[in-house]
Amino acid sequence: MNAERNRYLTLFLSTMQISAFTFGGGFVIIPLMRKTFVGKLGWIDDSEMLDLTAIAQSAPGPIAVNAAILVGYKTGRVAGAIVSILGAILPPFAIISAISFFYQAFRDNIYVSAVLAAMGAGVAAVITDVVVSMAWGVLKQKELIPIAMMIISFVLVQFSDMNIILLMIIAGIIGYISHRYKAKDRR
Numbered sequence: 001m002n003a004e005r006n007r008y009l010t011l012f013l014s015t016m017q018i019s020a021f022t023f024g025g026g027f028v029i030i031p032l033m034r035k036t037f038v039g040k041l042g043w044i045d046d047s048e049m050l051d052l053t054a055i056a057q058s059a060p061g062p063i064a065v066n067a068a069i070l071v072g073y074k075t076g077r078v079a080g081a082i083v084s085i086l087g088a089i090l091p092p093f094a095i096i097s098a099i100s101f102f103y104q105a106f107r108d109n110i111y112v113s114a115v116l117a118a119m120g121a122g123v124a125a126v127i128t129d130v131v132v133s134m135a136w137g138v139l140k141q142k143e144l145i146p147i148a149m150m151i152i153s154f155v156l157v158q159f160s161d162m163n164i165i166l167l168m169i170i171a172g173i174i175g176y177i178s179h180r181y182k183a184k185d186r187r
Helices: 002-020 026-040 046-058 063-101 103-107 110-141 144-159 164-186
Strands: none
Touching: 002 026, 002 063, 026 046, 026 063, 026 110, 046 063, 046 110, 063 103, 110 144, 144 164
């Protein structure tokens, strides 16, 4: 019982710390979650983190909250999901409440504006790291269909007007068929 309580406390404090010190949206939180839950705590592996990230991205709502729920559920079931979502939403809630209270002072402050502009460059670097890490995870599998889907999806998103939701549905169907086909071959 004590070990379980410590696990929930660690989950809460980890998601709260990640959420409190992350600036730039959901894709920035993913490498920090990976570093904490895969690298430091070892509660999930890289493959699971990649899957959880894909699910968090495709589910409605903020990716950071979705990822926290999924990691929490994976590591502690329903109680873990509740604990991790509380840890993930409390810091932004407190920060946004403080900012809204002092909005007039922040709005016209040139120093705050300069800091926020500079943080944008850091956010771009972290998002690039997420893309490279996720792509490397797919490439390491050395399977033709996921690699082809990754490349084709990138090209379609960047160079066409294809609806991203439709693309995700098509990729999901192809992934499902591929998985079923591989499972059938293993039998």
